[in-house]
Amino acid sequence: xxxxxxxxxxxxxxxxxxxxxxxxxxxxxxxxxxxxxxxxxxxxxxxxxxxxxxxxxxxxxxxxxxxxxxxxxxxxxxxxxxxxxxxxxxxxxxxxxxxxxxxxxxxxxxxxxxxxxxxxxxxxxxxxxxxxxxxxxxxxxxxxxxxxxxxxxxxxxxxxxxxxxxxxxxxxxxxxxxxxxxxxxxxxxxxxxxxxxxxxxxxxxxxxxxxxxxxxxxxxxxxx
Numbered sequence: 001x002x003x004x005x006x007x008x009x010x011x012x013x014x015x016x017x018x019x020x021x022x023x024x025x026x027x028x029x030x031x032x033x034x035x036x037x038x039x040x041x042x043x044x045x046x047x048x049x050x051x052x053x054x055x056x057x058x059x060x061x062x063x064x065x066x067x068x069x070x071x072x073x074x075x076x077x078x079x080x081x082x083x084x085x086x087x088x089x090x091x092x093x094x095x096x097x098x099x100x101x102x103x104x105x106x107x108x109x110x111x112x113x114x115x116x117x118x119x120x121x122x123x124x125x126x127x128x129x130x131x132x133x134x135x136x137x138x139x140x141x142x143x144x145x146x147x148x149x150x151x152x153x154x155x156x157x158x159x160x161x162x163x164x165x166x167x168x169x170x171x172x173x174x175x176x177x178x179x180x181x182x183x184x185x186x187x188x189x190x191x192x193x194x195x196x197x198x199x200x201x202x203x204x205x206x207x208x209x210x211x212x213x214x215x216x217x218x219x220x221x222x223x224x
Contacts, residue, residue: 023053161186
């Protein structure tokens with residue numbers, strides 16, 4: 001092949017690559033996701049490294065493997081795309097490439113929109129709450145459920161929607177106490193006269209994210 005033929009072919013290949021049709025999966029690039037089974041069992045959290053067609057390559061952040069051998073396994077993938085400003089839910093087949101790199105194939109977007117971005121675990125843990133800007137006093141309550149995105153807290157004390165609160169909770173008996181800032185999104189007064197708060201985590205550290213994930217995984221194993 002002549003020199004001009006070589007560069008001509010290379011330019012044509014580059015042109016085809018540049019003209020690739022945008023994919024729904026492009027909105028997943030770089031986001032943090034949770035990988036779970038068809039039954040909702042959480043396997044691990046990961047970050048989407050590459051997207052090509054209906055396939056993606058993910059780097060595992062915390063958690064274990066999929067179990068059931070090294071062959072492809074049907075999974076559900078869920079995460080929040082800041083680019084799209086919505087939750088993206090996928091289904092497909094996943095298999096390991098290396099210890100912490102996994103490849104997902106035959107991916108299909110099953111849902112997008114305003115939905116829960118993360119797996120939510122029901123709990124019943126003691127929690128102390130400090131209401132930002134009002135008082136340094138701690139109010140005792142219960143942590144009813146938790147995810148990487150937020151939590152449900154029950155208190156006797158009234159807090160307004162939009163308020164910032166500080167949660168102090170021991171997510172696992174072997175772990176140190178975590179202090180997590182939240183924004184109150186939803187307030188519901190129960191029949192018992194207490195208040196139930198739907199909270200969104202803000203300024204969550206990587207260590208806190210890892211503790212929450214590990215707590216969910218441990219709880220699943222205990223209940224299995």
